[in-house]
Amino acid sequence: MLFLEPWFWIFIAIAIPMYWLCPPRLKVYWLLLVSAVFHYHFAGPAGMAPIIVLAIATYFTAILLSAGRTPRLFGAACAAIIGALAFYKYSGFAVRIVAVLVQRTVASTPPWMTDWRAPAAPLAVSFFTFEFIHYLYEVRVHNRRPIRNPLHFAVFAIFFPTLASGPIKRFPDFAPQLAAPRNPRPADVWAAGQRIIRGLFKKICIADLSVEYINIFEASSHLTAATLALLAVLQGFRIYYDFSGYSDIAIGLAQMMGFRVPENFDRPYFSTTLQEFWRRWHMSLSSWIRDYIYIPLGGNRAHRAFNLLAAMVLCGLWHGAAFNFALWGLYHGAGLTIEAGVRRLRPGLFTNGWPQRILGWTICYSFVTYGWLLFFYPAEIVFAMTKEAVWSCVPS
Numbered sequence: 452m453l454f455l456e457p458w459f460w461i462f463i464a465i466a467i468p469m470y471w472l473c474p475p476r477l478k479v480y481w482l483l484l485v486s487a488v489f490h491y492h493f494a495g496p497a498g499m500a501p502i503i504v505l506a507i508a509t510y511f512t513a514i515l516l517s518a519g520r521t522p523r524l525f526g527a528a529c530a531a532i533i534g535a536l537a538f539y540k541y542s543g544f545a546v547r548i549v550a551v552l553v554q555r556t557v558a559s560t561p562p563w564m565t566d567w568r569a570p571a572a573p574l575a576v577s578f579f580t581f582e583f584i585h586y587l588y589e590v591r592v593h594n595r596r597p598i599r600n601p602l603h604f605a606v607f608a609i610f611f612p613t614l615a616s617g618p619i620k621r622f623p624d625f626a627p628q629l630a631a632p633r634n635p636r637p638a639d640v641w642a643a644g645q646r647i648i649r650g651l652f653k654k655i656c657i658a659d660l661s662v663e664y665i666n667i668f669e670a671s672s673h674l675t676a677a678t679l680a681l682l683a684v685l686q687g688f689r690i691y692y693d694f695s696g697y698s699d700i701a702i703g704l705a706q707m708m709g710f711r712v713p714e715n716f717d718r719p720y721f722s723t724t725l726q727e728f729w730r731r732w733h734m735s736l737s738s739w740i741r742d743y744i745y746i747p748l749g750g751n752r753a754h755r756a757f758n759l760l761a762a763m764v765l766c767g768l769w770h771g772a773a774f775n776f777a778l779w780g781l782y783h784g785a786g787l788t789i790e791a792g793v794r795r796l797r798p799g800l801f802t803n804g805w806p807q808r809i810l811g812w813t814i815c816y817s818f819v820t821y822g823w824l825l826f827f828y829p830a831e832i833v834f835a836m837t838k839e840a841v842w843s844c845v846p847s
Contacts, residue, residue: 453493453615454700455654462489463704466611470708471634478632482606482708489611494574501535501573506608509583513590513597525591529584536580539572544772575615577769579608581739586622588743595623603629612704616697618713618735628710635709643706650699658693661685679824679840686823691720694733720819723811724801725786728819740766755791760784770826779825786818 453459466485473481490499512528537545586607589595598604606629607622635643668674668682698715705712713735722728729737745762749755760781767780794801801807824833 486611643703646703650696653692653696661689675843676840
């Protein structure tokens with residue numbers, strides 16, 4: 452976690468007070484400078500090059516699209532952005548799949564496949580590519596006015612609090628704040644400081660401590676149903692308090708400079724349905740998946756089951772290039788599809804009565820929690836652990 456490095460807190464101790472001291476007309480310049488320093492420190496020149504190239508291409512593409520240029524430009528730009536994401540994050544995964552298929556059909560795998568090493572992914576490639584696609588989509592499809600000030604677009608692209616791990620920003624909400632930057636009120640600074648401390652507590656005292664207990668369970672030679680359930684609960688705590696802790700820090704840092712960025716979590720483990728869970732979990736990502744994958748595929752209008760499954764598999768792969776992430780996404784897509792079918796057939800099960808809510812929470816939390824095993828472990832290991840836990844319940 453970049454926010455835990457000593458260098459970062461020295462950087463913050465300089466960057467934010469100097470931002471407060473800058474006159475309004477220089478604040479955006481200072482913000483771009485410190486964001487570039489942050490990016491250079493953690494990514495280096497090689498890590499900065501892709502975002503610079505894609506940002507320049509995205510900026511000019513949006514200007515041309517707003518002038519009514521051919522839609523092919525939109526498709527080409529999105530293809531380039533998706534291609535960069537695929538190359539840096541998924542090329543190794545794709546080569547491994549092809550190598551397995553080749554090995555099953557011909558005598559030997561070509562040497563270049565066995566020797567392939569995926570290039571090092573640029574810092575935050577999953578986040579800035581999603582923001583650029585959102586930006587172009589909004590300009591092309593919803594006719595939004597692009598950011599014409601290149602300085603403002605550069606800050607949107609590499610705003611340091613959200614650069615590394617989000618939340619994923621929406622430019623119609625963020626860009627107007629750059630037009631009139633202001634210092635936050637003392638009460639906002641106090642609230643932001645409390646949020647940063649809360650985020651650090653979540654990360655260090657809950658998420659990292661959960662990992663210590665997880666390691667103990669993973670080293671156990673025998674898993675019962677109770678220990679497997681506890682392992683799944685701990686993995687759920689680990690990922691929630693890690694992600695939400697980082698989000699709290701990022702949102703708090705932005706608030707310290709007078710900026711609002713999207714919320715990312717809203718007590719997701721209190722959800723009583725999977726649909727509600729995904730409205731509360733990693734909200735900037737889940738809303739992006741809804742708006743730019745699920746709805747363009749057809750949403751609820753046609754082939755809803757396919758759209759849900761496709762969107763959730765892509766959501767899973769967004770977290771990492773591995774089969775377990777795709778399976779986790781498929782698992783949630785299947786759950787959402789089944790829940791939608793039950794809702795149509797038995798809407799009375801989804802009322803706000805206490806019996807229905809308690810039952811709904813029990814089913815939802817159990818489903819989500821077991822799913823974290825699929826997120827963190829290969830499918831064959833989850834199957835083996837589940838089988839062992841089930842057999843432990845059978846009387847000998």
